Amino acid sequence: MKDTNRTHDVATTGNARSTTVDERTMIPRVDVFEDDSGITLLADLPGVPKDGLELKVDGDTLLIEGSIATPTPQDLQSVYAEIRVPRYRRAFVLSRELDPAKIDANLRDGVLNLRIPKQEHAKPRRIEVRTG
Amino acid sequence: MYESLLNFPGAFFGEFERLRRELDDVFGATSVPTSIRSVAPGTFPAINVGNTVESVDVYAFAPGIDATKVDVQIDRGILSISGERASALPDAKQAGHVYSRERLSGRFHRAISLPDDADASKVDASYRDGVLHVRVGRRAAPQPQRIAIQ
Numbered sequence: 029m030k031d032t033n034r035t036h037d038v039a040t041t042g043n044a045r046s047t048t049v050d051e052r053t054m055i056p057r058v059d060v061f062e063d064d065s066g067i068t069l070l071a072d073l074p075g076v077p078k079d080g081l082e083l084k085v086d087g088d089t090l091l092i093e094g095s096i097a098t099p100t101p102q103d104l105q106s107v108y109a110e111i112r113v114p115r116y117r118r119a120f121v122l123s124r125e126l127d128p129a130k131i132d133a134n135l136r137d138g139v140l141n142l143r144i145p146k147q148e149h150a151k152p153r154r155i156e157v158r159t160g
Numbered sequence: 161m162y163e164s165l166l167n168f169p170g171a172f173f174g175e176f177e178r179l180r181r182e183l184d185d186v187f188g189a190t191s192v193p194t195s196i197r198s199v200a201p202g203t204f205p206a207i208n209v210g211n212t213v214e215s216v217d218v219y220a221f222a223p224g225i226d227a228t229k230v231d232v233q234i235d236r237g238i239l240s241i242s243g244e245r246a247s248a249l250p251d252a253k254q255a256g257h258v259y260s261r262e263r264l265s266g267r268f269h270r271a272i273s274l275p276d277d278a279d280a281s282k283v284d285a286s287y288r289d290g291v292l293h294v295r296v297g298r299r300a301a302p303q304p305q306r307i308a309i310q
Contacts (some may be wrong), residue, residue: 057262059249064256070248072263074205074221074290098219098291103212110206111221138223138290139248 053117056092056140064152066145067126073116074138081135083142085128091119092140125150197238197271204264205241205292209272216278216296220270223290224248224263230287232294234280239294242269277301 059070073081075096084091096114122128125146132143205222220241222230230243247265249258274296282297 057264058260059258059263060260061250061258062256063250063254070224070263072223072290074223077289098289098293100210100219101212101215101217104210104217105212106208106210108207108209111208111219137225137227137287138221 052113053093053115054111054113055118056094056116058118066143069120069140069142069144071116071118071140071142072138073135073140075111075114076116076135076138076140078135081140083131083133085122085131088122088124088128089119090122090128090131090142090144091117092142093117094140195273197273199270203270204245204268205270207270207272211275214298216274216298218272218294218296220292220294221290222268222292225287225290225292227287227292230292232283232285232292234274234278234283234296237274237276237278238271239274239296240269240271241292241294242267244268 056071056073058072059068061068071092073092073094075098076094077097080095080097082091082093084093094116096111096116122144126144127147128144130145132145134141205220207221208219210217210219218239218241222241222243222245225243225245230241233240244267245265248263249261249265250256275298277298279297279299283294285292285294287293
């Protein structure tokens with residue numbers, strides 16, 4: 029893969045691939061796109077309520093963790109399951125021109141919408157050319 | 161709570177089942193017949209099915225859809241869920257770059273065979289946090305009937 033990503037996906041190399049049963053997590057699917065003022069990240073986290081979602085920025089690493097909390101009947105017995113782990117986890121490395129202090133997060137219908145703005149000095153600007 | 165959906169009676173054998181599935185994914189061996197309506201792993205939406213004494217509970221993990229436009233049907237014991245998810249990506253005309261494009265957009269459809277005692281007249285569906293829950297009632301177990309010999 030060409031290394032053009034501004035946010036490098038570390039989920040597959042980091043501790044997300046843990047072997048113990050309790051720490052197994054799913055890697056949520058994401059869309060990532062960029063415009064002049066920042067990066068938008070959309071992540072599918074079905075079943076995760078607002079208080080089950082945890083977003084952390086540590087240095088230049090953005091960590092998304094979510095726990096599924098879909099209410100189920102007490103006596104429910106599973107007969108078939110494609111979702112077998114009730115947790116999502118994925119981490120991204122942010123690049124320097126992004127401003128982690130101003131990340132805006134919105135969770136709706138199981139889709140996390142993250143807006144990571146660029147630092148003011150990193151936004152493209154037009155340079156006036158003076159005629160002299 | 162939610163764990164009950166994930167706990168299989170034989171968790172130990174469940175691990176073998178998972179291993180078998182992973183090997184099948186790699187080698188494409190399908191020694192065991194699968195359901196005629198089974199789909200490839202990772203198909204949208206993922207589905208979990210559970211039973212209680214009085215209902216069959218189907219959970220479809222379908223985030224970011226318009227719940228009013230989802231079509232849920234039961235026809236001859238087949239529950240089908242279909243709908244459409246709009247793409248959230250910017251148009252190609254707009255400035256910017258798309259780096260990851262993993263989320264499904266467009267039409268989706270899943271079908272599940274319900275058990276024989278499912279009662280299609282007792283269905284309710286709800287959508288919460290991106291999970292569509294379809295609860296299908298079960299008919300009361302018929303009492304054994306004595307047949308008189310003429």
